[in-house]
Amino acid sequence: xxxxxxxxxxxxxxxxxxxxxxxxxxxxxxxxxxxxxxxxxxxxxxxxxxxxxxxxxxxxxxxxxxxxxxxxxxxxxxxxxxxxxxxxxxxxxxxxxxxxxxxxxxxxxxxxxxxxxxxxxxxxxxxxxxxxxxxxxxxxxxxxxxxxxxxxxxxxxxxxxxxxxxxxxxxxxxxxxxxxxxxxxxxxx
Numbered sequence: 001x002x003x004x005x006x007x008x009x010x011x012x013x014x015x016x017x018x019x020x021x022x023x024x025x026x027x028x029x030x031x032x033x034x035x036x037x038x039x040x041x042x043x044x045x046x047x048x049x050x051x052x053x054x055x056x057x058x059x060x061x062x063x064x065x066x067x068x069x070x071x072x073x074x075x076x077x078x079x080x081x082x083x084x085x086x087x088x089x090x091x092x093x094x095x096x097x098x099x100x101x102x103x104x105x106x107x108x109x110x111x112x113x114x115x116x117x118x119x120x121x122x123x124x125x126x127x128x129x130x131x132x133x134x135x136x137x138x139x140x141x142x143x144x145x146x147x148x149x150x151x152x153x154x155x156x157x158x159x160x161x162x163x164x165x166x167x168x169x170x171x172x173x174x175x176x177x178x179x180x181x182x183x184x185x186x187x188x189x
Contacts, residue, residue: 113174
């Protein structure tokens with residue numbers, strides 16, 4: 001094994017041992033038994049949990065929203081569609097203190113819905129709409145900002161309604177959600 005690899009594994013082991021030790025020491029320090037420790041490794045993010053018998057286990061976190069990474073879309077990109085530009089304009093008008101963070105979170109959720117459509121997990125317009133609405137509701141509730149984002153949601157509703165009236169396909173609704181995500185991402189710059 002190369003020397004650099006051994007050091008990396010040693011650090012990973014040390015981190016895991018520290019996390020496991022913290023997990024067992026935490027209850028002694030008066031913390032709640034339900035407390036969980038976040039374990040970050042090169043292979044992913046995990047919760048260190050303990051079952052009723054006291055046996056520790058790692059539970060992989062499937063979805064991680066990294067707010068410190070730049071969004072993939074450049075707001076000066078001339079390829080933004082008219083729909084994305086309308087979302088961009090509406091999102092920039094939001095007067096919420098955590099506007100950029102909320103916009104990124106919404107974009108992540110809308111892209112997750114698009115992945116479900118692409119994978120064939122959401123196959124009708126009503127199901128796509130329901131998934132998108134629930135995702136947005138979840139984010140806005142968490143951010144305590146549903147009122148501030150009503151204007152953006154109205155723009156999305158207007159665009160969605162226009163597609164319904166045109167008899168659009170599921171792919172068209174997925175494309176709209178991509179454009180919504182692009183507009184939201186662009187609004188954060």
